[in-house]
Amino acid sequence: MNESQFALRVRQALNQGLHLDARVAARLRAAREQALAHQRLEAAAGLALASNALGRLGGARGLSLRVLLPLLVLAVAFATTYAWQQQQRAAELEELDAQLLSSDLPIDAYLDQGFAAWLKRRASQQP
Amino acid sequence: MAQAARLAAALAAALLLTAAPAGAAPEPDRRWQQLSAEQREILAPLEAEWDRLEPVQRVKWIGVAKRYPKMTPVGQKRVQSNMKKWAKLTPAQRKQARENYRRISKVPPEKRGDLRQQWDEYQSLPPPKKPAPAK
Numbered sequence: 001m002n003e004s005q006f007a008l009r010v011r012q013a014l015n016q017g018l019h020l021d022a023r024v025a026a027r028l029r030a031a032r033e034q035a036l037a038h039q040r041l042e043a044a045a046g047l048a049l050a051s052n053a054l055g056r057l058g059g060a061r062g063l064s065l066r067v068l069l070p071l072l073v074l075a076v077a078f079a080t081t082y083a084w085q086q087q088q089r090a091a092e093l094e095e096l097d098a099q100l101l102s103s104d105l106p107i108d109a110y111l112d113q114g115f116a117a118w119l120k121r122r123a124s125q126q127p
Numbered sequence: 128m129a130q131a132a133r134l135a136a137a138l139a140a141a142l143l144l145t146a147a148p149a150g151a152a153p154e155p156d157r158r159w160q161q162l163s164a165e166q167r168e169i170l171a172p173l174e175a176e177w178d179r180l181e182p183v184q185r186v187k188w189i190g191v192a193k194r195y196p197k198m199t200p201v202g203q204k205r206v207q208s209n210m211k212k213w214a215k216l217t218p219a220q221r222k223q224a225r226e227n228y229r230r231i232s233k234v235p236p237e238k239r240g241d242l243r244q245q246w247d248e249y250q251s252l253p254p255p256k257k258p259a260p261a262k
Contacts, residue, residue, distance in 0.1 A: 090183055093225075094190035100228045101191070101209040102202035109246045110224035111216075116231050118249055123238035 154189040156182045166192045172211040180214065188214075 001009075020028070100110065109115055159177040162170065169192040170177070177185065195203060216224070231242070239245065 086183075090186055091190070094187045094194075096225055096228070097187060097213070098191045098194045098198075098206070100225065101206045101213060102198050103205070103228070104201075104243050105231070105246055107209050107212050107216075107224060109242075110227045110231070111220060112227070112249075115246065115249050116227040119231060119239055119242075119245055120234055122245070123234045126238045 154186055154193065156185050157189065162189075169195045170210070172207060173214055176214060184214070 101107075157166075159167070159174060166189065167174070170188055173180070173188060180188070191206070195206065198206065213221070231239070
């Protein structure tokens, strides 16, 4: 039986109509309902799963959190680094200034534009 | 949400860890009245302008005061006499002075001789013999 013959037979059968007795009809209906109920259950579970996953990613609120949190962390990291650098700088200045202020030259010597160069040149002329 | 909270907690912990070593170093900024008696004694030359100094400056001076007891008596005396003048300099002048201090420190001690003596000699030079200001 090829395809077109099969189609012909199906058409004849459909045209004749289906005469089922009540018992078979009832069993078919029950099976159909059972299948439908099963399908609805699966669909519901699938939907719940999907909405759950969305919820975990957060929807609108969670999405903004997911964007804001890294930004916040980045900002805090920058601020921490900046503060740390400032502290390092302050510590360096503190050490340098303490040395400078307790050195045996007056501040004027360090403010003089030419003294350091003069001293350097003089030292390089030493044997 | 639970995941986000966990992530946040982990990041906060990481930040705390990186911030911890920095927390050890700095002295807090203080008004004059908040300084200890010892600090006030050391920093006395700055009393008049203390509260007008920039916070960074105050923190630095508190640090200098912390180093003060470890200095030689001569060094302590010098710090005392230089403090007021130093605080009155402009930031540019302080920068210049620090730069010159570094340059002078780089000259080997056996070649630069007694600095005080060199400075006196330099000052006694007649003006034309002084080199042109460094660029």
